[in-house]
Amino acid sequence: MLSGHLTYLIEAQEPDDLRRLAEHLPDEWIERVVWAAGAASIRRRRLPAEQVVWLVIALAMYRHWSISEVLDSLDLALPNEAAPFVSKSAAAQARQRIGEAPLAWLFEQTARAWTTQDAAHHAFKGLSLWAMDSTTLRTPDSPANREHFGAQGYASGKVASYPQVRAVTLTAIPTHPVADINFGRYDTNAMVYAKSLLPQIPEDSLTVFDKGFLAAEILCGLTMGARNRHFLIPAKSTTCWEVIAGTADDATVRMRVSQQARKKCSALSEFWNARAIRTFDARGRERVLLTSLGERRRFKPADIVACYERRWQIETSFREIKQSMLGSELTLCSRTVEGVYQEIWGALIAYNLIRREIASAAWEANLEPTISFVRALHTIHHEMMWAAVTPAYAKLPACLQRLRERLKALPNGKRPGRACERVVKSRPKRYTVRYLKQDLN
Structure with a gap:
């Protein structure tokens, strides 16, 4: 019945x-x-x-x-x-x-199905393209949200005005749908969330990371966990290595794994290798890209650099969710913990639905999905x-x-000849600042 x-x-x-x-x-x-x-x-x-x-x-x-x-x-x-x-x-x-469980399950099912379709249409030399990055979302300042999610603390001892959710996403680079996500308390390190996403990355893939994820536990965990999974990540200015082969512009390097990392993961060896490609950005600043793509004939430096440049496109997925869909609001709507989770899952499904329809329209018109x-x-x-x-x-x-x-x-597509540099701008104040006389003297 x-x-x-x-x-x-x-x-x-x-x-x-x-x-x-x-x-x-x-x-x-x-x-x-x-x-x-x-x-x-x-x-x-x-x-x-x-x-x-x-x-x-x-x-x-x-x-x-x-x-x-x-x-x-x-x-x-x-x-x-x-x-x-x-x-x-x-x-x-x-x-x-x-509650939030049905929306979470539905997101997982739809994301898996839709990103699998995308991987069949777009590939980089036989490898599907993914990007991993982190972001934050503010929630209404209710006692339940503040206790569960926490908030950013400052050196002065002050705490942020609103509770915050920290999230790490796995995004398909060609069409920008969110393939997987892990989110929760703000004080949980992004590395913890990233580790839980590694098993979801498919075989025969290349994942582009933000340099904040430069750690042997993450990158070696990716390559050791399945067949033909590769990484691409920019090196930090403090990263040290030893050149064991190649040239200054395209070398094979060896890096030492810290004792702390080896204690956390016993599968890690004392050293790990990567390919280091030196390049320059639009301003002429030197940048080194580390990757596990060791076949130099198949994966040329110019191709790898061009592939990394595509990684910045997925930054727009955060903007489209938080600004275009959520209207640049300061916080989410829900004042309960379960409501926040439900709201986030619903927003992700809605975002992927729109991305799915954009991709379908682009395929029918034989165009790139850049509408x-x-x-x-x-x-x-x-x-x-x-x-x-x-x-x-x-x-x-x-x-x-x-x-x-x-x-x-x-x-x-983009307007020809248009260049938008990545800059960090301060958030405009809603009200003018009132200064006291003693502050002016």
Whole structure:
């Protein structure tokens, strides 16, 4: 009886806007995830668990809308003539009922499926391309969030105004979807989160790291853990090595593993080798790239340098999530720990959905997937609202085709001759600073 009820909910009364995205996010996944998490709705609700999953994803896309606006505008609640509107409290309670586990499982399933498709389309000399980097997110300053996540501490003894979440992501470089993530307390070192992501990196791959991850435990753990997994990382100014072969511009070097690292990981030997390639950036500053790609004929220095330059493109994924999708808000919305986790998983699924649609449109047009994320997000906004008011006889293929035709018409690639240097800018103050007279004297 319960199985029949779920089938009725999904097949007979699923809002049209959900059918719009069902090509990438099949109904079977939604049904399976709520069953696996024990969150399936037994009694008939306006917002059963399947619809709440879509609600969390939609809230990430429509950041500046309230829950009520998202429910009403996208027609997410099941129809009920006696109660045409869903109250905010009912929506909040529905989110609490499902928790964060269904969204976490759904992210893992979708990310694995979508990034596997990307790896088949884009490769670097037979190797799939990945990038690993870290970021932080602020949460509302509630006692629960501050106790669970912690916050940044300063040398002066002060603590940051808002609790912070530290995250390390594994991103597919060609199309920029987030393939995997580990996040939690701010005071947990990023290396700890990075180690847990290493088993998720596939074989026959090249992972580009930020130089903060330069450690034998991480890099040797990557190459030893599976067949044909390689790394590429810039050396620090303090990195020491011994040249054992090659030239000054392309050498094989040997580095010593610290005793502390060997105590943590007994599989590490006393030394580890890498290939060191010397290059210069746009300002003429010297930079050395360390890599495990030792075949010089197959992997030439120019190719490796060009591959590393692509690594900076994934920095935009953080910007697109935190600024474009989340509206540059100072903090996330949820004041509870479980709500923060649920919100982050929903935002990641929404981001990957948009990236998936951008890639699909680019493949159909035989173009690189460099369509503007902001334009694509706005286009999907319009299409989801259009689908919500379209009669039930409108079919998914026609909706998707209309969306992709609009995406393919968007400008592709960067403007020629445009250069944007990477700089760190201070956050503008919301209010002017008031100085006391004694400070001016």
